[in-house]
Amino acid sequence: QVQLVESGGGLVQAGGSLRLSCAASERTFSSYAMGWFRQSPGKEREFVAAISWGGASTYYADSVKGRFTISRDNAKNTVYLQMNTLKPEDTAVYYCARRSRPLELGYTPPDYNYWGQGTQVTVSS
Numbered sequence: 001q002v003q004l005v006e007s008g009g010g011l012v013q014a015g016g017s018l019r020l021s022c023a024a025s026e027r028t029f030s031s032y033a034m035g036w037f038r039q040s041p042g043k044e045r046e047f048v049a050a051i052s053w054g055g056a057s058t059y060y061a062d063s064v065k066g067r068f069t070i071s072r073d074n075a076k077n078t079v080y081l082q083m084n085t086l087k088p089e090d091t092a093v094y095y096c097a098r099r100s101r102p103l104e105l106g107y108t109p110p111d112y113n114y115w116g117q118g119t120q121v122t123v124s125s
Helices: none
Strands: 004-007 010-013 018-024 034-039 046-051 058-060 068-073 078-083 092-099 112-115 119-124
Touching (some): 004 092, 018 034, 018 092, 018 119, 034 078, 046 068, 046 078, 058 068, 078 092
Parallel strands (some): 010 119
Antiparallel strands (some): 004 018, 034 046, 034 092, 068 078, 092 119
């Protein structure tokens, strides 16, 4: 069983920054793409960013492109989401997730089968 533990959420003013971390408990972490998703009350869970298993390729939702950066450290089994120039509309619970198949990318929730517990990000105006 893979466990994903997120940290780094909190309350920040608009224009500020936060860095989320997600630590994975598995020895094959470097074989799987990782993703970040978010969900606001009353809305469906939406894709934010994804990174390939080796970290060479990254993908972003249009709403966060240029402001958020996904990265990973396979030696530490950890994936990060650096969020800059935060906006009130970025307020949500943020989840990290592990792709269900090795060596494949994914951009929708059904592509991932392991999820963290979520961390709240609140951006005040």
